[in-house]
Amino acid sequence: MGKVLDRLLLFLYSLIIFAASIVILAVSCSWVPKARAEAVLDSFYFDQNVAYPAIVISIVLLLISIRFVYISVRRGRAQAPSIDQRTEIGDIRISMETVENLSLKAAGRTKGVKDLKSRVRVNQSGLEIMIRTVVDGESSIPDLTEDMQSNVKRYIEEVTGIPVASVTVYVANIIQSAPTFKSRVE
Known part of the structure; x- marks a missing residue:
């Protein structure tokens, strides 16, 4: 059950990182107008309907990241079956x-x-x-x-x-x- 959950988390994490990478690429290449980018950024500061879901998503991503760091460290110390x-x-x-x-x-x-x-x-x-x-x-x-x-x-x-x-x-x-x-x- 734990391995299935970890794979699901890894899949969701990868999708979110993929989407975030595309957004950052679009903004960095000026494919998104500056006024539109500023409007979205302002909504994070002043609109609670945007800020609270963003906070929840950030906390979930942080927890998933901590889980993956824990798994990588734990498996590094694992011994071969004997x-x-x-x-x-x-x-x-x-x-x-x-x-x-x-x-x-x-x-x-x-x-x-x-x-x-x-x-x-x-x-x-x-x-x-x-x-x-x-x-x-x-x-x-x-x-x-x-x-x-x-x-x-x-x-x-x-x-x-x-x-x-x-x-x-x-x-x-x-x-x-x-x-x-x-x-x-x-």
């Missing part, structure tokens, strides 16, 4: 990116796979690892994926000590090998 474990000696933090790279390393050891991508989620029962791959089409896909699943599960549990709940393999395509022609020498 898996935290406590041992007798102290805490261990393993980044999700590390687990993804380890799963790619283990999956890459399976013969006949290419173009690997990995995604890791933490679940109550352990890690959920999703691997997307392209295979060579020369090996049995069920045997290949089962081998990959067991390799990834065993390797991740051995290296990180974190239980793996599931390893899902998505075979996106097979590699289309180009036919090879042997040249004849006469």
Whole structure:
């Protein structure tokens, strides 16, 4: 909900800044007559029907600006998602990116796979690892994926000590090998 609200605020803020930029450009380039610009400026000083909405809009823009500054500062200090474990000696933090790279390393050891991508989620029962791959089409896909699943599960549990709940393999395509022609020498 917070991200949707922030995106909506950013959209409205951008529209208002866009409109204000066009007005400033028009006044700066003398596209608006000086008498008209002075009349509008006078209405901000003397007409309460113009001044009060302008004050409200300015306060809203100021609050939105403060919100965006807060978000930019807060996200600058945010840490990458990680898996935290406590041992007798102290805490261990393993980044999700590390687990993804380890799963790619283990999956890459399976013969006949290419173009690997990995995604890791933490679940109550352990890690959920999703691997997307392209295979060579020369090996049995069920045997290949089962081998990959067991390799990834065993390797991740051995290296990180974190239980793996599931390893899902998505075979996106097979590699289309180009036919090879042997040249004849006469």
